[in-house]
Amino acid sequence: MRRILHLAITEARIELRERYALSGLILYVLAAAFIVFSIWRELPPKEWGLTFWIVFLFCALMAVVRSFDKESESRYYYFYTLYHPHELFGAKVIYNFLLLLSIFLLLWFVLGMMAGNPVFRFGWFLAMGVMASIGLSFLLTFISSIAIKAHQNAALTSILALPLLIPILLSTLRLNAYALGIPPDDNPWNEMAMLSAMICLVTGMSLWLFPYLWRS
């Protein structure tokens, strides 16, 4: 575990050193939010939620796609000799999770400033942000580790990941309606259980398969 954290911190430090990448991402988030809201101006809660998650999804794709990109071929071999694939994968996932969570908070802040904040149940919305970040970071990290092998990372990650993301995304959107207080105000625990089950599925599968795919 300490090795994983260490690796994640290294990752973050490399990322912070190349400041342009991270600031590019923040700019992407801001620009996307700005474009969307200068088109819409006034957003009722339902549309607010939908727009929020769509912008979040694409920012997440942007962010995670690069997770294996910056590694050079030789650094792979270096990591391969040094760490177990699980450790490497865990570090990437933790780093991506924190990245997604900060994108989530940033986006929430920006949209809240620009278009008002219709969030009705703060705890639920935050919980969903955490859940979605966990699910997306596992899934996208796994998929981008497949896509990197094909050397067309960005396009292929979107093609491979988007259809697989949809169950998680739909579930999140339905919980989102609850957090925003959009009727019908159903009992959300069923949906929450469903989302957690899917995230467990994605986590289990990616942990099982990653070492195997990493081997080449």
Added chain:
Amino acid sequence: MTQSSTDGQPFYRLAPWKWLTVAILLYSFIAGWFVPLHEGIIEVSPGQETAGSLIEISVTGYNTHYTSDPAPIRAWLRLMGDTVIEARHIDRMNDRELKARFYIPSVFPFRQDAYPMSLIVDHHGHGPAVLPNAIFLKPATEQDISEVGLWYEDKIDEIALKKDFRFPFRNILLETIRNTYFHVPLWFAMIILFGCSAWYSIKYYRTGNILYDVKTMSLINTGILFGVLGLVTGMIWAKYTWGAWWSWDVKQNMSAIALLIYAALIVLRGSLGDEMQRARLTAGYNMFAFILLIPLLFIIPRMTDSLHPGNGGNPALGGEDLDNTMRLVFYPAVIGFILLGLWISELTYRLEKVKQHVEVE
């Protein structure tokens, strides 16, 4: 190069299960297309009448023989349960048309703004035909309380259900009910094919034998073909029953997404050069995809409203939509399409194997 077992042999030396497939599919296609539907009622006019008077309605039948068979015809308007009014007089216009006269009492057993009535027509020896909500009755302006007894005088009796090999008549479905034997088995077969491909992916994962990868891909290709056909038959069906080719129903969306997942797999393979790497990534992605396919196709549609049977509270494969006659065709069709899928995959697998051998030499 390995010698294919059927090389130079006459075509009838097929494996027995292939002959079985041919027989089952022939049976389900012939039965599915040509077995006629039961008698039914398509339309009643006028759709609205006022109670407390003698009304005449004209009934348009389907597959009926009103004039060619002189057996007695009786008709009832049903309010609920045993509360019915029998027709006083019935005229046969032609094989497809009846004119029935009813006296509707001016008082109803309970109070409502309008009363939807089902029409039941029994042509003796042909079995009954029912049209729910055939006519709406408005309450009479002058009500005679003593007439309420009329509702309980008539009874629906002596209806012999005809036992012959015919598919049920359903009001919106009509002849499209036959699509049950093609649309549904295609999806069943697709799931089985994708399941088998995931199984061979696991085998590849365990052994690393490249032949398992070839098997996986031939199963996936056939599965995609079946999925596309299932989607197309479903769209045709939707056009005639839901009114549009694509109505953004959750089941339609999820099945389209399921196909997108496998299309993405094909794209992934296309962008990889190295054979072993391609096989390994395929196996990994395929197992991942199949696991996510299950919530996509079977759990999510059940949790939202849907027009599709089996979702959002609609029943599927039960109740009135699949009676015993249909089961006699439906279950063989399911088995037939699954076997056909496996057969096609086997052929593409052998073809691919031969091609690869040729490339090596």
